Amino acid sequence: MKRSGPLYTLFAGLVLGLFMLSLNATTGEAGAPYKGAPVASPSTVSPSTGASTSTSPGTGASPSQQPSPSPSQSARGKTSYAGRTTDDAAAVSVSVNGDKAIAYYCDGRTQESWLKGNVEDDGSMKLSGSHGAKLEGTLKDERIRGTVEVGDRPSAFTAKKAVKPSGLYRATTEVRGAKVDGGWIVLPDGRQVGIVKRDDKPSTAPPIDPESGAVTVDGEQLTARPVVP
Numbered sequence: 001m002k003r004s005g006p007l008y009t010l011f012a013g014l015v016l017g018l019f020m021l022s023l024n025a026t027t028g029e030a031g032a033p034y035k036g037a038p039v040a041s042p043s044t045v046s047p048s049t050g051a052s053t054s055t056s057p058g059t060g061a062s063p064s065q066q067p068s069p070s071p072s073q074s075a076r077g078k079t080s081y082a083g084r085t086t087d088d089a090a091a092v093s094v095s096v097n098g099d100k101a102i103a104y105y106c107d108g109r110t111q112e113s114w115l116k117g118n119v120e121d122d123g124s125m126k127l128s129g130s131h132g133a134k135l136e137g138t139l140k141d142e143r144i145r146g147t148v149e150v151g152d153r154p155s156a157f158t159a160k161k162a163v164k165p166s167g168l169y170r171a172t173t174e175v176r177g178a179k180v181d182g183g184w185i186v187l188p189d190g191r192q193v194g195i196v197k198r199d200d201k202p203s204t205a206p207p208i209d210p211e212s213g214a215v216t217v218d219g220e221q222l223t224a225r226p227v228v229p
Contacts, residue, residue, distance in 0.1 A: 077098070080095045080161075081093065081095075081096070081139075083187070096119060096139065099120075102168070105133070108204055109195070109202075119139065124139075125146075166210070168227040169186065196217055213226075
């Protein structure tokens with residue numbers, strides 16, 4: 001029985017030790033993490049770090065990054081060009097509206113032709129008219145250079161950008177039972193070249209008032225209007 005004394009003492013020491021460990025665990029003094037170590041919390045996460053991985057609606061491509069129109073497209077719109085053939089035998093005018101074009105070739109006496117077609121992105125154009133008439137040219141630097149062929153006679157030409165009242169005009173109506181179709185080119189220097197057809201019979205056109213388009217044909221007051229494709 002005397003041997004149980006040391007055992008009781010050892011057992012009491014073990015119980016005391018377990019009690020101390022339990023007390024330290026509940027008070028955080030033993031086994032707690034190092035006080036200098038950072039502890040992650042929601043307040044320590046910077047909003048900017050989370051936002052850097054997301055894409056907001058306002059972070060799309062800016063207007064400056066969008067494809068811009070080619071120079072030739074920017075130079076278009078409703079614009080007319082007027083000039084003469086290299087041999088000075090006739091006048092040529094081309095009216096452009098975006099990717100569409102109408103041209104008029106006129107010698108002011110008996111020969112004329114209306115042509116139409118498309119304008120490509122690079123400013124080149126191939127226009128065609130009746131009786132095999134054709135025009136090929138390129139719009140660049142506010143002028144059109146090319147070749148026009150009417151009546152199997154090709155002619156080089158240059159047509160510069162026309163500032164109103166210069167440009168291309170047309171009037172179509174009926175006068176005294178005859179179909180009247182008139183075309184006029186007003187050149188940048190003010191000169192006019194035109195033909196009026198009465199039932200397809202051509203003759204030199206009377207001058208128009210470029211400011212109003214007023215013109216008198218066979219005693220009838222007509223209005224010639226700018227040509228737009």
